[in-house]
Amino acid sequence: MQEYYYCYNNEVELLQALKSGDGTAVKAVFSKYFRPLCQYAEKLTGRLESAEDIVADTFVKLWHRREQFESLENVRHFLYRVARNAALNELRNEGRHQATHTELGNLYQEAHFSAEDLEEEEIRAELLAEIYQEVENLPDKCREIFKLLFFNGLSTEEVSIQLGIMPQTVRNQKSRAIQLLRAQLLKKGHLLAAWSLLFLLPHS
Structure with missing residues (x-):
C-alpha cells in the first residue's frame, strides 16, 4: 500500500480527510489509483498519452465532487466510471486509426461492460x-x-x-x-x- 495511507487509521478517516480537501488524503487516493486507471484507460484507447490525460482529468472531477462520496468504494467506482466514459467519448469523437463508423461502433459496444x-x-x-x-x-x-x-x-x-x-x-x-x-x-x-x-x- 502506498505510503500516504499510513497517515490514516482507517478508510473512514481517509474519506473524511478527502472530503475536507486534505492534501495528503488526495495524494493517497491518487497514488493508489493513478497507475491502474492509466492501464484501464490505455486498454480502451490504445494510447498511453491519451490515457494519462484522461486519468488526470478524472482526478480533477473527483476533486470537485469529493464532498459527495459516502465511502471509498464509491470513490473507486466513480474514478473508473469517469475514466471509462472519457475514453469511450474520445474513441467516438476522434476515431481510432481512422476506424470506420461501423468499426468504431463495434469497439464502443464491446467496451460497454455490465x-x-x-x-x-x-x-x-x-x-x-x-x-x-x-x-x-x-x-x-x-x-x-x-x-x-x-x-x-x-x-x-x-x-x-x-x-x-x-x-x-x-x-x-x-x-x-x-x-x-x-x-x-x-x-x-x-x-x-x-x-x-x-x-x-x-x-x-
Missing part, C-alpha cells in the same frame, strides 16, 4: 498495477527478458535472436522472473496478484 464486468476490470487493472510495479524491481536481465516476452509480445525465439542468447537462457530468465515476482507479491501481501500472475499477463 456492472459485474466493470468490477472485474477494476480489480484486474489494480492487480496488473501491482505486478507491473514489481517488474521494475527485477534484476536487469530478468526485467529486460520479461518485458520483451510479456509486454512486447515477442516469442522465446525472437528474444533469443534479439539479445543474442540461447533460447534456454530466455526460458530460464523467464522462470526466474516469475518466481521473483510471485515471491515479492506474496511478501507484500498481494496474494491475489501473486496467484493470478500468469493469468493476468499477456501470453508470450
Whole structure:
C-alpha cells in the first residue's frame, strides 16, 4: 500500500480527510489509483498519452465532487466510471486509426461492460498495477527478458535472436522472473496478484 495511507487509521478517516480537501488524503487516493486507471484507460484507447490525460482529468472531477462520496468504494467506482466514459467519448469523437463508423461502433459496444464486468476490470487493472510495479524491481536481465516476452509480445525465439542468447537462457530468465515476482507479491501481501500472475499477463 502506498505510503500516504499510513497517515490514516482507517478508510473512514481517509474519506473524511478527502472530503475536507486534505492534501495528503488526495495524494493517497491518487497514488493508489493513478497507475491502474492509466492501464484501464490505455486498454480502451490504445494510447498511453491519451490515457494519462484522461486519468488526470478524472482526478480533477473527483476533486470537485469529493464532498459527495459516502465511502471509498464509491470513490473507486466513480474514478473508473469517469475514466471509462472519457475514453469511450474520445474513441467516438476522434476515431481510432481512422476506424470506420461501423468499426468504431463495434469497439464502443464491446467496451460497454455490465456492472459485474466493470468490477472485474477494476480489480484486474489494480492487480496488473501491482505486478507491473514489481517488474521494475527485477534484476536487469530478468526485467529486460520479461518485458520483451510479456509486454512486447515477442516469442522465446525472437528474444533469443534479439539479445543474442540461447533460447534456454530466455526460458530460464523467464522462470526466474516469475518466481521473483510471485515471491515479492506474496511478501507484500498481494496474494491475489501473486496467484493470478500468469493469468493476468499477456501470453508470450
